[in-house]
Amino acid sequence: MKLASLSARITTLLVVTSLLVLGGGAKMMDWRVDHELESRFRENLLTQANALSTMFQLEEGETPDTAPIRPHASVLGGDSPTYYEVRCDGTPVLRSTPAPPVLPPGWPGRADSQPGFSSLRHAGRRLGAVQFRFVAAAAAGSHDNPPTVASSGQHPAPRRCVLLFEQDRATTDAILLAIDWILLLSPALALLIALVAVPLIVRRGLRPMSALVDRMRDIGPNAPGQRLTASGMRELDPLVARFNDVLERMDEGLARERQFASGLAHETRTRLAELRVLTEVESRYPSGRELSDVLGEVGQIGRELEATVTALLLLTRLQSGLEQSRPQAVALPAWLERQLQRQQAVVADRGISLRLAGTPPAWLFTDPALLEVVVGNLLGNACCYAPTGDSVNVQLQANGMDINNAAQDLSADDLPNLGQRFWRKQLPHVGHAGLGLALAHAAAEALQLRLTFCLDTSQRLHATLSWPPEMTRRMHES
Numbered sequence: 340m341k342l343a344s345l346s347a348r349i350t351t352l353l354v355v356t357s358l359l360v361l362g363g364g365a366k367m368m369d370w371r372v373d374h375e376l377e378s379r380f381r382e383n384l385l386t387q388a389n390a391l392s393t394m395f396q397l398e399e400g401e402t403p404d405t406a407p408i409r410p411h412a413s414v415l416g417g418d419s420p421t422y423y424e425v426r427c428d429g430t431p432v433l434r435s436t437p438a439p440p441v442l443p444p445g446w447p448g449r450a451d452s453q454p455g456f457s458s459l460r461h462a463g464r465r466l467g468a469v470q471f472r473f474v475a476a477a478a479a480g481s482h483d484n485p486p487t488v489a490s491s492g493q494h495p496a497p498r499r500c501v502l503l504f505e506q507d508r509a510t511t512d513a514i515l516l517a518i519d520w521i522l523l524l525s526p527a528l529a530l531l532i533a534l535v536a537v538p539l540i541v542r543r544g545l546r547p548m549s550a551l552v553d554r555m556r557d558i559g560p561n562a563p564g565q566r567l568t569a570s571g572m573r574e575l576d577p578l579v580a581r582f583n584d585v586l587e588r589m590d591e592g593l594a595r596e597r598q599f600a601s602g603l604a605h606e607t608r609t610r611l612a613e614l615r616v617l618t619e620v621e622s623r624y625p626s627g628r629e630l631s632d633v634l635g636e637v638g639q640i641g642r643e644l645e646a647t648v649t650a651l652l653l654l655t656r657l658q659s660g661l662e663q664s665r666p667q668a669v670a671l672p673a674w675l676e677r678q679l680q681r682q683q684a685v686v687a688d689r690g691i692s693l694r695l696a697g698t699p700p701a702w703l704f705t706d707p708a709l710l711e712v713v714v715g716n717l718l719g720n721a722c723c724y725a726p727t728g729d730s731v732n733v734q735l736q737a738n739g740m741d742i743n744n745a746a747q748d749l750s751a752d753d754l755p756n757l758g759q760r761f762w763r764k765q766l767p768h769v770g771h772a773g774l775g776l777a778l779a780h781a782a783a784e785a786l787q788l789r790l791t792f793c794l795d796t797s798q799r800l801h802a803t804l805s806w807p808p809e810m811t812r813r814m815h816e817s
Contacts, residue, residue, distance in 0.1 A: 346541045353537050354530060373515060380511050381456050384469050388454070388504035391423055395433075395500070396475045412780035419507040422466075425498035425693040433671045439505050443468055450501040450791065458508075459599065465508040472501050486636060537780055547572055551579070589817060597675045653712070664706035675735075685722045686731075695737030700811045702800045705786055712782040713790070716775035717742050719803045732816055739789075739805035746800035757792050 422439040426432050428446050441461040447454065449471045450802045459466040475498045523701050525786040547570050558565045566586060568581045591622075614637060620626070621633055679693060703710075725744035734741040758777050789805040 346538055346545060350534075350537045354533055357533050358530060361529055365486070365522040365526050369519060372518050372522075376511060376515060379471070380467060380508070384456070384504065384506055384717050385454055387421065387506070388423075388471070388502055391425075391504060392473050392502050395427075395502075397423055397512065397595070397621075415432075419510050421507075422505040424503045425500055427498045429498060439503065441466065441505075443470065444757075446470060446503055446633070447501040447678070450503075465512060466505045467508050467511075468503060468505045470501065470503045472499065474498070477501050478703050498528060547575055555582070558586065562791045563593060570598070605646070610640050615639050629715050646659050664709055666704050666706055668708065669703045669705060669707050671701065671703045675699060675714075675733075678711065678718060679733075681715070682718050685719070689722070691722060691725050692730040693718075693733070694730055695733045697740075697741070699735040700737055700809070703806065704810050705806070709782045709786050713779045713786070713788065714740075715806060716779040717804065720775045720779075721800075721802070737811065738808065739803060741801055741803045743795075743799045743801040745798065746794065746796055749794060749800060751794060754792050754794070 381701075421435070423435045424432065424439055424442075425434075440457045443457045443459065447470070450472045451700070452472050454471040457468045457470075459468055541812075551570065551708050551715070553569065554567055558567070566583045569576050569579055581702070617633070617636060675695070679695065681694060718731070718733075721742050723743040724746070725731050726747070727747045731742065731744045735741075780790055783804065787807065789803075791805075792805050793799060793801050
């Protein structure tokens with residue numbers, strides 16, 4: 340399948356736009372020129388006809404008793420052949436030589452005082468015609484002879500006449516045809532030039548994009564930290580900025596994956612190394628311990644390794660959406676009491692105190708298993724990493740809980756790392772692989788809870804878990 344070309348697309352759009360603009364402009368100009376020339380032709384036609392009618396009136400006055408003199412077309416000027424026909428009451432029909440080759444339909448009955456224009460065809464030629472009615476006032480004499488009075492003592496009555504004047508349109512049509520060809524060939528020539536020049540111009544204009552593609556070719560997972568430099572072009576700089584953001588997120592994701600792989604390898608290798616060393620030492624240099632003690636130590640190492648694998652599987656299911664929550668009514672006070680009892684062994688062993696304050700809601704509509712993953716890991720993390728002799732405080736509210744403990748080794752820069760897999764600021768405690776907070780984050784998202792971490796002024800770490808009001812309101816409604 341042939342890929343679409345941006346250059347061809349831009350060229351097509353420009354050519355189509357040019358065709359519409361130039362074609363539409365040429366069409367409008369052609370209409371305007373045709374209209375203007377037609378108006379001028381009719382105006383000239385009417386001027387000649389008026390001059391001819393005036394000439395007839397003058398000749399009628401000078402020779403009242405004789406037949407009027409036929410003026411030739413040459414006296415009217417112009418290069419195109421002209422023809423006329425005049426009909427007056429009481430006088431013979433007066434025609435040019437040669438006579439008009441074709442007459443308009445209904446002539447002369449349709450002639451009126453207002454000029455009427457028509458277009459005629461004869462022997463492959465086009466003729467423009469104008470016809471109108473006029474009154475020839477018969478004068479009594481000329482300028483050299485004084486007027487005489489008729490025997491009846493009245494002036495001669497004026498004659499009503501109709502005039503048909505025709506002119507060959509060959510010259511005008513030739514001009515119109517030449518203009519049509521000019522208006523047709525000019526856009527065609529412009530489009531032909533555009534078809535040749537626009538692709539070259541577009542390819543030249545897209546050179547910065549080609550250079551950007553060449554720079555992208557050398558950037559990838561094997562070369563982290565590389566970024567694109569701004570091109571200085573308004574259209575490309577947003578693309579460069581977005582691509583750099585993608586690269587930054589990719590580098591962060593790769594760093595997390597490398598850290599995860601390194602942590603997983605370290606945890607697995609450590610447990611397996613402990614098992615290997617224990618078995619080799621006991622086989623070569625028996626310690627004399629009871630078999631039950633040796634097997635118990637082997638079982639403890641196996642349980643820690645199993646806990647790590649189980650936590651990873653649960654974390655994967657939570658983050659991929661395979662683990663779905665199954666909400667149900669949870670009696671929160673009794674449920675919290677069980678969670679605190681599970682931490683009593685660690686609390687007694689490390690000499691810390693676990694304090695509970697506040698009043699929780701009586702019921703919470705949520706998944707108890709996933710909520711245990713969240714709260715259990717938060718409590719376990721606080722109890723394991725709190726300094727010896729310190730206190731872990733659990734503050735309960737209607738819309739959530741706050742679990743805090745002293746964290747002298749943490750800084751504000753470490754807070755974004757909380758929740759990453761296998762991340763630990765301190766030396767690892769026994770049985771903790773750095774997955775607890777990651778599990779808490781993933782389970783909180785699955786339950787649509789909000790989990791945040793912050794440090795107060797006394798350097799205590801606060802893990803705040805908030806639940807939406809719907810979780811308690813639904814219980815009240817039910």
